[in-house]
Amino acid sequence: MQCDYYDAGVCRSCTLMGVPEDVQVADAQARVETLLPTVPTWLAPATGPASRFRNRAKMVVAGTTDTPTLGILDEAGRGVDLVRCGLYPASTTDALEPLRAFVTRAALVPYDVAARRGELKHVHVTTNDAGELMVRFVLRSTESLPRIRKHLPWLLEQLPSARVVSANLLPQHAALLEGDVEVPLTPAERLPVRQGAVTLLARPQGFLQTNTDVAGQLYAQVASWVTDLDDDERLGAAAAAPGHGPTRLRVWDLYCGAGGFALHVAAPGRDVVGVETSEQAVAAARDAAGAAGLSGTGFIHADATSWAREQPGHAAPDVVVVNPPRRGLGAQLCAWLDAAPPRTRHLLYSSCNPASLATDLEALPGWEPVRGRLFAMFPQTAHAEVLVQLRRR
Numbered sequence: 001m002q003c004d005y006y007d008a009g010v011c012r013s014c015t016l017m018g019v020p021e022d023v024q025v026a027d028a029q030a031r032v033e034t035l036l037p038t039v040p041t042w043l044a045p046a047t048g049p050a051s052r053f054r055n056r057a058k059m060v061v062a063g064t065t066d067t068p069t070l071g072i073l074d075e076a077g078r079g080v081d082l083v084r085c086g087l088y089p090a091s092t093t094d095a096l097e098p099l100r101a102f103v104t105r106a107a108l109v110p111y112d113v114a115a116r117r118g119e120l121k122h123v124h125v126t127t128n129d130a131g132e133l134m135v136r137f138v139l140r141s142t143e144s145l146p147r148i149r150k151h152l153p154w155l156l157e158q159l160p161s162a163r164v165v166s167a168n169l170l171p172q173h174a175a176l177l178e179g180d181v182e183v184p185l186t187p188a189e190r191l192p193v194r195q196g197a198v199t200l201l202a203r204p205q206g207f208l209q210t211n212t213d214v215a216g217q218l219y220a221q222v223a224s225w226v227t228d229l230d231d232d233e234r235l236g237a238a239a240a241a242p243g244h245g246p247t248r249l250r251v252w253d254l255y256c257g258a259g260g261f262a263l264h265v266a267a268p269g270r271d272v273v274g275v276e277t278s279e280q281a282v283a284a285a286r287d288a289a290g291a292a293g294l295s296g297t298g299f300i301h302a303d304a305t306s307w308a309r310e311q312p313g314h315a316a317p318d319v320v321v322v323n324p325p326r327r328g329l330g331a332q333l334c335a336w337l338d339a340a341p342p343r344t345r346h347l348l349y350s351s352c353n354p355a356s357l358a359t360d361l362e363a364l365p366g367w368e369p370v371r372g373r374l375f376a377m378f379p380q381t382a383h384a385e386v387l388v389q390l391r392r393r
């Protein structure tokens with residue numbers, strides 16, 4: 001991919017810009033194989049488009065009310081405008097000029113980090129495959145909310161694809177992307193985003209896999225591996241106890257977010273439970289399951305480690321899918337998995353941080369890696385998503 005901003009030296013966020021995509025993927029594959037030497041077999045990497053793949057843009061707003069910049073801050077704290085960034089789909093880039101005009105129209109004062117003055121910190125835009133948008137204004141306080149509300153009809157006229165608009169309050173002077181309080185400004189508070197075979201309900205504050213194409217491949221891979229395991233389990237059970245009806249396959253999706261893995265794995269004859277600390281993500285996952293007519297799924301608002309440890313042995317799953325944040329599973333959950341009841345024989349670990357994945361695998365001596373696959377979720381950067389299948393030794 002070629003980028004004018006990169007070539008001009010104004011943005012270096014994409015550290016691998018200009019490196020051919022096949023070289024990026026080969027290098028990432030070599031890195032994960034070095035970091036994860038116990039994974040015996042690697043499937044061919046899953047790749048998607050090298051540009052226009054990012055479904056969520058988080059633009060820092062700087063400059064002045066009359067001439068705002070939407071992009072990043074340079075080292076001196078000045079705004080760098082990146083409205084033509086090639087990572088975003090056309091539906092997002094087309095929305096940025098109307099959003100810039102809205103800043104001026106609603107007299108929103110960009111936040112000046114050095115002076116600690118101003119109100120509007122960021123504008124976030126999320127898009128789905130239909131080109132619909134979720135727009136979010138991250139504000140220092142409620143000062144500009146009345147003007148945002150007043151001029152919102154104008155914005156919606158300019159951006160008829162904007163389905164969800166909200167404001168987020170971030171009063172702290174901190175390098176954060178958002179605060180705790182979300183103020184909905186439209187009746188709709190969720191954007192349906194199809195990823196793979198399932199429509200997820202994305203929320204302003206919720207996690208969404210950033211690359212819709214590759215996320216769909218990741219979810220499909222997990223669904224296909226679980227189907228293979230389900231078939232094997234049924235064959236094994238039928239051989240061990242002829243004449244007994246098949247038991248239901250029990251799957252846990254820990255760190256389930258809005259339910260991407262759980263909803264892909266759900267099928268007749270399976271009980272799938274997703275566990276997640278965000279109450280709103282749990283609600284979104286439940287609603288998405290209902291909308292898709294998926295029975296046999298349940299979503300629980302809890303800390304994954306505490307919840308797993310509190311389950312009685314007879315409720316143990318056959319398969320555990322985990323997709324933790326960058327920090328990984330941690331020692332306690334690894335210890336629980338390592339000593340899990342005998343029924344729990346399969347683990348599918350999807351990680352956006354191969355380093356914490358490597359640490360966790362070392363803390364799981366009772367589990368044997370079977371195969372892995374790299375998902376090129378973050379082209380133009382050295383980041384990669386890795387999926388590893390493990391079985392009980």
Ligand SMILES: C[S@@+](CC[C@H](N)C(=O)[O-])C[C@H]1O[C@@H](n2cnc3c(N)ncnc32)[C@H](O)[C@@H]1O
Pocket residue numbers: 207208209254255256257258259260261275276277278281302303304305323324325326
């Ligand atoms: C990498 S995201 C994965 C989300 C989901 N699997 C997906 O594909 O969209 C990690 C998720 O873990 C959740 N989370 C963070 N800490 C957690 C914890 N201790 N227990 C359960 N969920 C947690 C976050 O809210 C976030 O939704």
